[in-house]
Amino acid sequence: MRIRRLTRAEVIKLNISFSLSKYMIMNPIIALRLFFATQSLGLSLWLLRIPEVKATIGLSLIDLSFALFMQPFGVLIGFFIAPAIIAKTGNKKSCLYFGSIFIGIFSLIPMAKSFIFLSAILFASGVVCAAAEVSMNAIAAQMEKEYKRRMMSRFHSFWSIGALIAGGLVTSMSIFKVSFLTQQLTIIPLIVILAVIAANSLPDYVIVHNQSKIKGATSFLPSPSLIILCITPFGALLLEGALMEWTAVFKRDYQGLSQVSVGIIFCSFTLSMTLCRFFGDEIINKLNSNNTILISMASSLIGMLIYAQNETILLSSAGAILVGAGIANIYPMTMTLAASQPGSKEKNVSIVAFVSFTSFLVSAPLIGFMGEYLGLEIALSALAPTSLLPMIYLMNRYLREK
Numbered sequence: 148m149r150i151r152r153l154t155r156a157e158v159i160k161l162n163i164s165f166s167l168s169k170y171m172i173m174n175p176i177i178a179l180r181l182f183f184a185t186q187s188l189g190l191s192l193w194l195l196r197i198p199e200v201k202a203t204i205g206l207s208l209i210d211l212s213f214a215l216f217m218q219p220f221g222v223l224i225g226f227f228i229a230p231a232i233i234a235k236t237g238n239k240k241s242c243l244y245f246g247s248i249f250i251g252i253f254s255l256i257p258m259a260k261s262f263i264f265l266s267a268i269l270f271a272s273g274v275v276c277a278a279a280e281v282s283m284n285a286i287a288a289q290m291e292k293e294y295k296r297r298m299m300s301r302f303h304s305f306w307s308i309g310a311l312i313a314g315g316l317v318t319s320m321s322i323f324k325v326s327f328l329t330q331q332l333t334i335i336p337l338i339v340i341l342a343v344i345a346a347n348s349l350p351d352y353v354i355v356h357n358q359s360k361i362k363g364a365t366s367f368l369p370s371p372s373l374i375i376l377c378i379t380p381f382g383a384l385l386l387e388g389a390l391m392e393w394t395a396v397f398k399r400d401y402q403g404l405s406q407v408s409v410g411i412i413f414c415s416f417t418l419s420m421t422l423c424r425f426f427g428d429e430i431i432n433k434l435n436s437n438n439t440i441l442i443s444m445a446s447s448l449i450g451m452l453i454y455a456q457n458e459t460i461l462l463s464s465a466g467a468i469l470v471g472a473g474i475a476n477i478y479p480m481t482m483t484l485a486a487s488q489p490g491s492k493e494k495n496v497s498i499v500a501f502v503s504f505t506s507f508l509v510s511a512p513l514i515g516f517m518g519e520y521l522g523l524e525i526a527l528s529a530l531a532p533t534s535l536l537p538m539i540y541l542m543n544r545y546l547r548e549k
Contacts, residue, residue: 173345173348174348176298177348178344178346179287179345179349180305181345182242182342183283183303183305183306185339187305189249189250189309189335189339190253190313191310191317192313192316192317192331193256194391195313195317195410197392197396198400199327200257204261206262207519208515209516210262212512212514212515214262214269215392215511215512217267218511221276222276222504224273225273225275225277226281226498226505228277229281230494233282238282239350239351240351241282242282243343246346249276250335250342251335251336251339253335254335256331257332277500280504283302284482284486285496287302288485299479299482299483300428300430300476301424303478304422304424304425304427307417307418307420307475308417310391310413310420314410315410316330317330318407318410373485376485376499377499380477380481380503381506382535383447383477384474384478385509385510386451386474388506388510389530390454390470391413392510392511392514393523394412394413395413397527398412398463401523403458404460408460411460411464415464416468417471418468419475422472423471423472423475424476424479427479430476436480442473443473446469446470446472447469447474447535450472451470451530451531452466452528454467454470454527481499485498
């Protein structure tokens with residue numbers, strides 16, 4: 148075997164790698180929590196600035212709806228190719244590469260001066276988001292299995308924490324009249340660095356498929372129980388997307404509240420969701436899954452009606468709090484159930500995450516189209532019963548069969 152002496156450049160590169168590794172390794176659980184937070188933080192910084200982008204480019208509700216629709220369309224493409232990419236890169240590298248790109252791409256939105264440029268950016272963000280979304284949930288599910296305890300809700304609480312921090316940052320920026328461009332160019336690079344550090348510290352689980360266990364389960368069509376799981380969180384994420392993407396436009400442009408008031412309402416929603424997710428694993432263990440879902444649905448229905456039909460900051464915040472508490476644990480609980488299904492964990496999580504995250508993103512164009520013809524109050528009020536009531540039956544049916 149031939150032994151080659153390292154070049155000076157290679158030695159320097161190795162020294163830098165070893166030096167960085169000392170500062171880029173943390174506890175895997177903390178790392179995954181931080182990674183969840185960075186993804187939401189990057190996304191939410193733009194969501195609260197939608198009215199500003201809408202006014203700058205001169206978009207109508209329909210134009211804005213079409214532009215926002217490009218993100219779930221990108222997610223659709225991304226989720227089809229995500230399993231193949233993850234099979235080659237592994238979940239850790241998928242989070243590292245695609246999670247960082249997903250955050251970084253939002254720094255381009257303030258530079259969008261046309262409908263086409265904005266749509267292209269949102270489409271690209273959707274594509275890379277898919278791989279990161281599947282990978283971080285697959286790692287979370289594997290950690291639950293390894294540590295033999297519920298952890299998914301707490302992981303997702305850090306997604307909500309990221310949105311909460313974004314709400315505080317954007318509100319502060321609005322008070323001090325900081326432009327959207329300045330905000331993104333100063334904050335986004337810092338979030339990317341945090342995401343890289345977190346992703347570099349994640350465990351790199353080896354993907355092993357037991358063929359005897361998953362015989363017949365790797366066909367293109369998912370099993371009936373997995374289809375039910377795909378439908379179950381649809382309504383909850385539809386509501387989450389509605390409040391995250393339309394609060395700024397609805398409360399500021401249509402109900403006349405200030406940007407600071409909008410920030411308070413948004414923070415009320417995300418804080419409620421954060422707390423309920425942080426303690427969600429304990430709540431589910433105490434109440435059981437059926438009772439948790441029933442209480443969650445009732446809270447969401449009542450909260451959405453209060454939120455949509457009131458123009459005061461107090462009642463709007465109260466409604467947002469009820470919605471946040473109601474939808475908090477539906478998605479994390481569904482991801483845990485999906486990962487426990489027969490077959491490939493990555494495939495099952497990918498399918499459920501695709502349907503769920505698409506509903507989160509498609510809520511924006513859906514409400515925009517409905518709002519153009521019915522008014523935003525009616526569109527938002529109608530969303531709760533039409534999207535949530537069927538979920539109670541489907542989830543209960545699945546849990547009883549299991």
